[in-house]
Amino acid sequence: MSEAMKSLTEHLWFNIPQRRGYINITDQVEELVRKSGVREGLCLVNAMHITASVYINDDEPGLVQDFDDWLEGLAPHEPISQYRHNRTGEDNADAHIKRQVMGREVVVAITEGRLDLGPWEQIFYGEFDGRRRKRVLVKIIGE
Numbered sequence: 001m002s003e004a005m006k007s008l009t010e011h012l013w014f015n016i017p018q019r020r021g022y023i024n025i026t027d028q029v030e031e032l033v034r035k036s037g038v039r040e041g042l043c044l045v046n047a048m049h050i051t052a053s054v055y056i057n058d059d060e061p062g063l064v065q066d067f068d069d070w071l072e073g074l075a076p077h078e079p080i081s082q083y084r085h086n087r088t089g090e091d092n093a094d095a096h097i098k099r100q101v102m103g104r105e106v107v108v109a110i111t112e113g114r115l116d117l118g119p120w121e122q123i124f125y126g127e128f129d130g131r132r133r134k135r136v137l138v139k140i141i142g143e
Contacts, residue, residue, distance in 0.1 A: 003143040008036035010138045011048075016130030019077065019095075020068060023125045024059050025136070029108075030115055032138050039113045041142010046105035048137050051095035051129035053102035059122040071098045071128075095129035102126050110142055 010032050012025060029045055047054045057063065075097035080086045083093030106123060109116040117123075125136055 003039075005141065005143060006036060006038050006041075008032060008038070008138075008140040010035075012125070012136040012138060013133055014052075014125055014127065014136070015133045016127040019128070019130050020072075020098075021127045021130055022064050022068070023127075024122050025054075025125050026059075026115070026117070026122045029123055029138055033110055033113065033115055033140060036140040036142075038110050038140050038142035041110045041140065043108045043110055043115060044105060044137070044139040045108070045123055046137040046139070047099070047125065047134075049134045051092055051099055051127075052134050052136075053099045053124075053126035053128070054105050054136060055102050055124050055126060056106050056108075056117070056121050057124065058120045059124075064124075067102075067126075071101065074098075074101065092129040098126075098128040110140070 012028055014023060029043065033043060045054045075094040077094045080091045085093035
């Protein structure tokens, strides 16, 4: 016999003082899974801004810096005149491209009340146009 369906919706807020930054949010998401009471289900973690990302990878400082260097090489911030989007008065076209590459959201299974991540997997918030408050949606559903 299955238990009743449960759900929890919460927001995490971040204000990165630099243009780019990366935060491991795994512990915060795990805490919300515990709070939800869901034992078996799914957890959606979604960046609610078009210049930020949520992704899963290893929490190794060299790798995080490699991602940042690679993204900056792929879509450098300057010169800002290289992007049509910046002709609107913005200076963040590179941030939109970086977000597109790194992704908008992740969905992680919940098994026996815990995020069912691989051995080295961690959930990250990636910021590509910081200096203002932004939010991440965490939506948990299951039994």
